[in-house]
Amino acid sequence: MDKTVNQKAWFLVLPVFLVVAFSAVIPLMTVVNYSMQDTFGNNQFFWNGVGWFKELLDPSTDLGGRFLASLGRNLLFSAIILAIEVPLGIVVALSMPREGWSVAACLVILALPLLIPWNVVGTIWQIFGRPDIGLLGYVLNHLGLDYNYVSNDVDAWITVIVMDVWHWTSLVALLCYAGLKSIPDAYYQAAQIDGASRWAVFKAIQLPKMNRVLLIAVLLRFMDSFMIYTEPFVVTGGGPGNSTTFVSIELVKIALGQFDLGKAAALSLVYNLIILIVCWVFYTVMTNAGSERPAKEGVA
């Protein structure tokens, strides 16, 4: 669609600009300010230049070590949940009923976990997994498995991962379902005439049609899992030890727990930068997704 050039449109955008500038730019400037200074309490600040950033990126220091460790854990976590949620989401989307009241019922139940406050998601799994009062923990322990997410690293990880799968797989499934619904029936009829197998239909028709929504789903899930805070915090509190301390949890510990403003601010900026880069990829994908790419054949 052709858009007309009209600089007066800025007046329409101005309210948004002001609101977001107030709630994003001012705080971010504060962070930049803090990241260059050191404080010994009493509101006395000292210039520290890029000291915090040097420390942050040097794994041999305490701060750098903690940052890299939490970053590594977070990336591992994101990789695992993507590897589970994306295929599972596709399978669930393919399993949706075709028509009738059951479609609406499935959609509503699928969406339910997405609308639960994140700390309640944490609470639900905290209770559900407890060996004494939770169904899951109780059953597992009675099956002879020594499952305890409070004291065992692996169990804590499994709990946090299963919780995330429970919480967010529906998002992938709903997006894929929306993609599948946009496939015209004629495609399937053509496939049937050609005698295509189930797998061939999936590979040649359904997967390409889901490409766009899948990209959106993967990027959204990556970003959100990379920022995860509330759910693991409620369930494990970052423990046992530091085993489920992700970047956000580490950041809040440093900022609001120890009130180490300079370190927290430097960490925030690096963290934000990583997000910004991924976000740029996301944006490019989203805005290009609308226009089909005919030029692509020539490139490869």
Add this chain to the structure above:
Amino acid sequence: MHSIPGRRLIMALFLVFLLLPIYWLVNMSFKTNVEIVSTMTLWPHTPTLQHYKRIFTDESWYSGYINSLEYVVLNTIISIAVALPAAYAFSRYRFLGDKHLFFWLLSNRMAPAAVYALPFFNLYSAIGLFDTPWAVALAHCIFNVPLAVWILEGFVSGVPREIDETAFLDGYSFPRFFIKILVPLIASGIGVAAFFCFMFSWVELLLARTLTSVQAKPIAAIMTRTVSAAGMDWGLLAAAGVLTIIPGALVIWFVRNYIARGFALGRV
């Protein structure tokens, strides 16, 4: 025929997986604390409403729900009000820096809340909004305004621009066109955007907890506090949790066909 063999079984298993933890929470909320701790029962043998009664009669509990709803509604209104004109501008016009602005908005939707917790605390303390619903409502704008702009932009782009042109030829002024013609045309889009603003503000805890202390404390924060203080009142915790699920569960029905579109920021 977009389905696979054994789909009914797969779907059923997945739905059971989704519902089981929620069932357990609801189950616990109707049990007495003695029953919760002492025995493992699949349904409440001595059903009780004591936890719900406590929440609805104890002000420190029910005020949490009111506080939460207050900032959530405020936030939804602010977000939609500022996002509507912007969505129209992004959909119809090209202007200096439009693409950069659009990207900048998105980058704020993706910014980790943990980064902003401390500066928000300082900012809102400095201007005297700390511990009011306004602080949380404005803070949540950081991710809800961009979301609303993105979703609404998708819906506005679905309205043919001939309609704008005809209206202007008929002598409609811009504000009148906006309110009388455009808003009714994208009413469902506004509903979806409002729903998503409501939802993301409702599920967020970190900022809401950081920006409030006594007066405007959200229910989510009251839950975490009471758990540590009262020596694990599991039944009460479960009941409070169940009550936070209900608003979402009630409104899903109305937007069930648009959920995917909202999560894809209006891009499906």
